[in-house]
Amino acid sequence: MDAFFASVELLRYPQLLGLPVVIGGGRRQVDEILRQRHAGLALSEIPPADFPLLRDYVGRGVITTATYPARRFGVGSAMGMMKAAKLCPQAIVLPVDFDEVRRYSRLFKSTIAEIAPLVEDRGVDEVYVDFTEVPGGQRQGGRALARLIQRAIFDKTGLTCSIGVAPNKLIAKMASEFNKPNGISIFHQEDVQSLIWPLPVRKINGIGPKAEVKLAKLHLHTIGDIAAQQRDWLIDNFGKSYGAWMHDAAWGRDERPVVTESEPVSMSRETTFDRDLHAVRDKEELGAIFTQLCMKVAGDLQRKGYVGKTIGIKLRYDDFRIATRDQTIDHFTADGKTIRQTAGQCLKRVDLGRRLRLLGVRVGNLAKADAPETRPVPRAKPSGSAADADADAAGHDDPQPAPLSGTLNLF
DNA sequence: TCTGGGGTCCTAGGACCC
DNA sequence: TCTGGGGTCCTAGGACCC
Numbered sequence: 001m002d003a004f005f006a007s008v009e010l011l012r013y014p015q016l017l018g019l020p021v022v023i024g025g026g027r028r029q030v031d032e033i034l035r036q037r038h039a040g041l042a043l044s045e046i047p048p049a050d051f052p053l054l055r056d057y058v059g060r061g062v063i064t065t066a067t068y069p070a071r072r073f074g075v076g077s078a079m080g081m082m083k084a085a086k087l088c089p090q091a092i093v094l095p096v097d098f099d100e101v102r103r104y105s106r107l108f109k110s111t112i113a114e115i116a117p118l119v120e121d122r123g124v125d126e127v128y129v130d131f132t133e134v135p136g137g138q139r140q141g142g143r144a145l146a147r148l149i150q151r152a153i154f155d156k157t158g159l160t161c162s163i164g165v166a167p168n169k170l171i172a173k174m175a176s177e178f179n180k181p182n183g184i185s186i187f188h189q190e191d192v193q194s195l196i197w198p199l200p201v202r203k204i205n206g207i208g209p210k211a212e213v214k215l216a217k218l219h220l221h222t223i224g225d226i227a228a229q230q231r232d233w234l235i236d237n238f239g240k241s242y243g244a245w246m247h248d249a250a251w252g253r254d255e256r257p258v259v260t261e262s263e264p265v266s267m268s269r270e271t272t273f274d275r276d277l278h279a280v281r282d283k284e285e286l287g288a289i290f291t292q293l294c295m296k297v298a299g300d301l302q303r304k305g306y307v308g309k310t311i312g313i314k315l316r317y318d319d320f321r322i323a324t325r326d327q328t329i330d331h332f333t334a335d336g337k338t339i340r341q342t343a344g345q346c347l348k349r350v351d352l353g354r355r356l357r358l359l360g361v362r363v364g365n366l367a368k369a370d371a372p373e374t375r376p377v378p379r380a381k382p383s384g385s386a387a388d389a390d391a392d393a394a395g396h397d398d399p400q401p402a403p404l405s406g407t408l409n410l411f
Numbered sequence: 412t413c414t415g416g417g418g419t420c421c422t423a424g425g426a427c428c429c
Numbered sequence: 430t431c432t433g434g435g436g437t438c439c440t441a442g443g444a445c446c447c
Contacts, residue, residue: 025415059412060415061414061415062414062415078414078415079413079414080412080413082412082413083414084413086413123417123418239422241421241422242421264418265418265420266417266419267417267418268418269417270416270417271415271416272415358415358416
């Protein structure tokens, strides 16, 4: 056994575990429900019978997680709150406390690292661990060490976790879902045929909704269906890289190592508005939000010690179409005003005639702030792109650049 | 009143360079 | 009047994941 995958169920308030509970939605909306009913009371002081209910929720947002009793009604992660309210109106709804989630996440990961040091971060509640070299890591096919880790996590955090142990990351991830919550599953390469092949294609980490639809059109529904195809046939239908990968995955082949260190590629902030905003009518509001997003990204970069060169925006229109624009500048920066100005140039290159649902700001092409290549370039060298020409024409440090024909001079 | 926020990686065309 | 062939960077979009 080389790899091991663990994920945790991040839910506090043990008194609620047996009840249908969803966590998520808009912070403001949930707080509003809480305030109306229990002004000034901490969550822990509210008796379970008095908790706010999903049927009282109004507004946007999605579910972050749900208890198992709630999942029995068909609600789950990423589902819209309004849809969930139809399925399970009696569920208790709680706000997400991201600071606390992060705190528990760190504790979860450090607890594992103390026992098995090779840990790969896979987000807030998941990790891969390589315990090939951990003393005792092979006992009972890895079960002994998995138990030890599971117990340590529970002792330190009070949280349960599901663990899969397998010869590689791909199988370990699938194994971890076999025995939820708080289970341990040990898979061997030989189990792929009997335990993995009957599963739907979506269970492969890397096959999403689009690939699922395309596979279904080709009459491929289970992982075994994929495994039964010729590699070249998959390559013809899905491309050289994805097709070959899909074939390997269906056969349980995966050579990726556990990666313990990585540098961020980009940092971003985005927000979905309470209601769709229009570039003209909601100009003030939009402008203020835009500036805030830029300042937040700048703060994130500075706090974490990074600078970036590519600054971009993202918008989501009311019809859910997404547009992105970005621009690479000639020096690295983490400065809010620079980000704001460059992002403002990007905004002028996109259609602002439609109502907007979301606005985001991103800084990519990151480097460590103290790295030598991040120092300012000696002289700015002009380049001839249209965007630069526009920036030059409108720029000269002017906070209110000239309008571009056909678009609105909002920012 | 379906559909968050923060990421990564891939593709593909055009610019530009040697 | 048939115009190579790499390589890298930039930009936009999209799939996917937690």
